[in-house]
Ligand SMILES: C=CC1=C(C)c2cc3[nH]c(cc4nc(cc5[nH]c(cc1n2)c(C)c5CCC(=O)O)C(CCC(=O)O)=C4C)c(C)c3C=C
């Protein structure tokens with residue numbers, strides 16, 4: 577046994593505190609707590625449980641940082657794919673609990689060999705790290721040919737998302753076989769996790785693209801304050817929350833929805849949406865608010881009230897016009913205008929430096945989870961296009977991906993066991 581195993585990275589370096597409060601937290605709820613008693617995991621000390629009925633990182637209160645990676649599987653051997661998923665799971669178990677990858681980790685191995693763990697998270701706590709995996713349509717079938725014997729296992733609605741009006745997708749940022757979402761309250765912890773998982777995949781899968789994110793643009797628990805996006809608006813106010821009565825219906829695949837291996841799982845949509853920041857910044861305040869449909873300061877709907885007041889799409893001003901313009905983003909995205917469709921948003925701001933014109937290469941890495949891809953498609957169809965959502969003038973959708981996230985794993989299970997086990 578290595579000298580540090582099974583201690584956490586922080587315990588290894590002698591920092592106090594982390595181990596003492598290592599209470600187990602399942603998906604953001606303390607063990608024994610009811611669904612009505614959300615707890616806010618201490619971002620520094622308390623690891624989020626890796627095992628459970630559902631994968632963590634979906635209903636878990638959204639952490640502050642993201643590293644999202646999409647990979648293509650380069651082996652065509654089912655055994656090698658299963659081997660990779662098992663190794664990833666073993667590493668993910670350790671990483672999410674604040675431990676190093678491998679038996680000897682970063683510094684306890686043979687000096688002649690490259691370390692098993694890359695080491696940049698030594699001394700850092702688990703930082704609320706969650707790792708969530710999803711499988712793209714191309715893992716099952718490519719160019720009309722089944723892969724890994726999975727042809728019949730592909731859920732009928734796991735197909736590439738349709739091209740929406742106004743989409744300017746870059747092929748290198750679109751599709752992909754496997755997505756892994758790392759969320760943490762420390763960016764170095766999220767980056768370390770993805771770097772080590774990618775390293776483990778060497779020879780079996782290669783990176784298609786990855787994206788760093790900061791400043792969560794959605795809260796997923798009523799215990800969280802609403803953060804702001806790069807247009808300066810509170811984002812996530814009307815999001816589905818883990819405490820909502822109907823959250824299971826919105827997010828988790830149920831028996832009878834499709835293949836049994838997805839029961840307890842969820843569909844992940846990822847879209848890199850570039851935001852025309854400089855153009856937006858020239859828009860007067862009242863114009864910005866009319867485009868969103870909410871007040872910039874409080875986040876309250878333009879129909880009146882504070883941030884969490886109910887939106888009244890029918891309320892009219894003295895001029896007879898709806899107080900929330902019909903082309904505003906919230907009007908177009910509202911369930912009442914989308915056959916009741918709702919989604920759990922879990923996106924992040926990003927800035928990829930500046931473009932060739934000196935403008936911020938920034939936007940929102942949109943992530944949503946839903947029981948069926950149709951929920952997202954319905955809303956996005958209503959938003960997309962120049963004559964629909966007024967916000968579109970300031971947005972460009974650059975990437976698109978749909979991934980089937982299997983249910984959670986048990987103590988001896990592995991990621992994707994219900995599909996490939
Ligand atoms: C297809 C789904 C959605 C995309 C894509 C999307 C992009 C996007 N949104 C904002 C900013 C805000 N969105 C807000 C609300 C909101 N957005 C969606 C869906 C998509 N947004 C929904 C379902 C809702 C809730 C509608 C409702 O029921 O009221 C808000 C308001 C605050 C809030 O409720 O979260 C803002 C602000 C940006 C900047 C963006 C792309 C870059």
Ligand SMILES: [Fe+2]
Nearest residue numbers: 811905906909
């Ligand atoms: Fe939105």
